[in-house]
Amino acid sequence: MLDHSMSLRRFLTACRSVSRSGAMAIVVCVLMAAAALAAALFVAPAPLQAQGAGGSMRAHMGVASCAGSTCHGHSVGDGTPVRQDELLRWQEESSPTGAHSRAYRAIQEARGQAIIRRMGLDGAGVGRECLGCHTTTGAQKVADGVDCEACHGNAGGWLSTHYTVGASHQRNVSQGMTDLVNPRVRAQVCLDCHLSGDGPGQFVAHRIMAAGHPRVSFELDLFSTLQQHHNEDADYAARKGGKTDSMRMWAVGQAEAVKRSMELFSEPGKANDGIFPEFTFYDCHSCHRRIYDGEQASVSVLPNPGRPIHAGMPPFNDENMIMLLAAAKVVAPDIAATFDARSKAFHRAMGEGRSQSVAAAQALRQTADALSARFAGTPFSKAQTFAIMDAIASNAISDRFTDYEGSVQSVMAIDTLLNGLVNQGMVSTGAANGLRVQINQAYSAVREPNSYQPLAFRRALGGAIGSIRSLR
Numbered sequence: 001m002l003d004h005s006m007s008l009r010r011f012l013t014a015c016r017s018v019s020r021s022g023a024m025a026i027v028v029c030v031l032m033a034a035a036a037l038a039a040a041l042f043v044a045p046a047p048l049q050a051q052g053a054g055g056s057m058r059a060h061m062g063v064a065s066c067a068g069s070t071c072h073g074h075s076v077g078d079g080t081p082v083r084q085d086e087l088l089r090w091q092e093e094s095s096p097t098g099a100h101s102r103a104y105r106a107i108q109e110a111r112g113q114a115i116i117r118r119m120g121l122d123g124a125g126v127g128r129e130c131l132g133c134h135t136t137t138g139a140q141k142v143a144d145g146v147d148c149e150a151c152h153g154n155a156g157g158w159l160s161t162h163y164t165v166g167a168s169h170q171r172n173v174s175q176g177m178t179d180l181v182n183p184r185v186r187a188q189v190c191l192d193c194h195l196s197g198d199g200p201g202q203f204v205a206h207r208i209m210a211a212g213h214p215r216v217s218f219e220l221d222l223f224s225t226l227q228q229h230h231n232e233d234a235d236y237a238a239r240k241g242g243k244t245d246s247m248r249m250w251a252v253g254q255a256e257a258v259k260r261s262m263e264l265f266s267e268p269g270k271a272n273d274g275i276f277p278e279f280t281f282y283d284c285h286s287c288h289r290r291i292y293d294g295e296q297a298s299v300s301v302l303p304n305p306g307r308p309i310h311a312g313m314p315p316f317n318d319e320n321m322i323m324l325l326a327a328a329k330v331v332a333p334d335i336a337a338t339f340d341a342r343s344k345a346f347h348r349a350m351g352e353g354r355s356q357s358v359a360a361a362q363a364l365r366q367t368a369d370a371l372s373a374r375f376a377g378t379p380f381s382k383a384q385t386f387a388i389m390d391a392i393a394s395n396a397i398s399d400r401f402t403d404y405e406g407s408v409q410s411v412m413a414i415d416t417l418l419n420g421l422v423n424q425g426m427v428s429t430g431a432a433n434g435l436r437v438q439i440n441q442a443y444s445a446v447r448e449p450n451s452y453q454p455l456a457f458r459r460a461l462g463g464a465i466g467s468i469r470s471l472r
């Protein structure tokens with residue numbers, strides 16, 4: 001299951017079965033296949049948030065305690081009020097819904113072992129470098145990988161009461177269940193492993209990348225859908241205060257990722273590796289680029305107005321900052337200018353010194369937090385969602401697509417936002433399906449990181465967004 005072709009197969013299967021609308025599912029598959037085929041993705045770094053409502057203070061109960069045949073261990077999803085086949089979906093390896101159950105096995109198998117060998121890690125080293133993301137902290141059984149409680153919170157306080165008469169989501173949360181319905185809480189849980197976290201063994205340093213780890217690309221709403229093991233039916237909406245608002249999930253996910261990245265970057269222990277800066281924070285292709293130093297010295301880097309730094313310095317990976325600015329311009333215009341100024345100040349400070357950069361990171365984090373809070377309390381209207389897509393296509397934003405990572409993030413954004421419009425009944429499935437060709441063109445433009453062409457990418461993205469505009 002570890003080589004790229006197998007990852008590709010996983011995604012193609014997912015495309016057919018995942019609950020996104022038909023057209024979007026195909027699109028997702030194309031991108032994910034692209035990401036899987038590329039030897040490595042990127043990673044951004046991250047933060048300090050503990051899981052939900054004190055889950056980690058309670059006892060970890062283990063998968064077996066969720067798996068009873070009258071609980072989450074049904075063989076078909078016929079339960080009420082929840083499907084009750086969640087265990088099976090979590091275990092289903094032919095689909096991304098099953099990715100977490102095999103997270104520990106991934107490091108036991110050939111690709112994982114090759115990474116471990118290249119890094120020269122012994123058992124303790126694997127614990128220090130890998131297990132925080134490939135197992136569940138506090139679990140007795142590491143082989144269960146990323147288990148139910150890794151996301152839902154340690155169940156010691158609520159296992160025996162969460163389904164009894166009088167149970168409600170609110171009561172469960174008060175007893176220590178993680179409130180994954182809250183987009184800010186969910187983002188923080190996922191980012192621990194899908195960006196990096198503060199727990200032991202939760203940091204994808206460049207050393208791990210250089211040993212052959214796949215890049216870690218993440219978008220909260222898209223990845224939530226890919227691993228979804230519940231039905232968003234009327235009953236779910238009644239119990240959880242409505243269906244998932246994908247646009248909001250996306251926007252909060254961007255804000256939390258910027259926060260996380262600033263928090264990790266600010267930690268003294270993560271800033272450097274020996275005498276070098278920790279490369280994982282920077283745009284991969286700024287270093288992994290071909291050299292043209294012949295007579296007609298054609299410089300391949302494009303000007304990027306969002307990053308006021310000198311040529312020759314690796315730019316901080318700002319994929320989430322770009323998306324967040326697009327959302328802020330539309331939904332929080334009063335904060336957008338400050339956010340824009342602070343993200344530029346952060347890039348500028350990178351050329352000045354460590355203390356200046358950390359101060360700028362803290363200021364930027366604060367603004368990202370204000371945006372996260374604002375988005376979390378806002379329903380996103382149809383008009384706003386279209387306006388965000390227009391903002392992403394506008395020159396002010398698309399001039400900043402000079403690197404692969406930001407471009408991948410923008411394609412995931414278009415996919416998620418269109419899918420959100422369909423889910424909210426604001427655009428018909430048929431109309432969205434009609435745009436498959438244009439959206440697939442945008443995906444193709446980021447299929448292969450090593451032949452990524454910024455200008456061709458911008459054209460493809462503009463084409464896709466232009467077509468989506470016709471649905472207004």
Ligand code: HEC
Pocket residue numbers: 001002003007106107111112113115116119126129130131132133134192193194195196197201202203204208213214215216217
């Ligand atoms: C910050 C969390 C984090 C750390 C630390 C981490 N990983 Fe991963 N790893 C991930 C994530 C997330 C993925 C899935 C990436 C994707 O497809 O989006 C992954 C994927 C992988 C894969 C590919 C799995 C597959 O199904 O193809 C292997 C192999 C792997 N990791 C091994 C390791 C090893 C070995 C270490 C320690 C040296 C390690 N990882 C450290 C988060 C982490």
Ligand code: HEC
Pocket residue numbers: 063066072081082083084086087090100146147148149150151152179180181186224227229230236239240
């Ligand atoms: C990678 C994180 C993650 C893992 C691992 C995970 N879940 Fe979930 N689960 C979620 C998210 C996110 C939701 C949707 C938000 C919500 O309703 O809580 C969800 C929803 C659910 C629901 C529906 C809740 C409802 O009120 O309708 C059930 C039941 C569930 N999960 C059970 C499980 C079980 C059992 C396992 C382990 C076999 C598991 N989950 C593993 C993240 C996860």
Ligand code: HEC
Pocket residue numbers: 010096099100102103104106132133134135136146150151186189190191192193194220223224225226227
């Ligand atoms: C404790 C760490 C951890 C947490 C928390 C976590 N993940 Fe993961 N996730 C992983 C690892 C490791 C993998 C790769 C496993 C593999 O491919 O073998 C993964 C894989 C995935 C995949 C499949 C991607 C692929 O390339 O196949 C999806 C989708 C995903 N996670 C979504 C989420 C979402 C959404 C959340 C939050 C609700 C979340 N994860 C929380 C560690 C984690």
Ligand code: HEC
Pocket residue numbers: 040041042043206209210211212215279280281282283284285286287288314
């Ligand atoms: C600041 C410069 C810099 C940045 C940014 C950077 N790298 Fe590297 N990378 C290096 C150097 C230096 C090496 C070691 C090359 C050598 O050993 O000859 C390396 C090695 C690697 C290798 C091993 C290549 C090989 O053929 O052995 C991989 C894979 C890799 N990096 C991936 C990444 C990814 C993914 C990112 C973005 C998250 C990234 N790098 C960001 C400088 C960088």
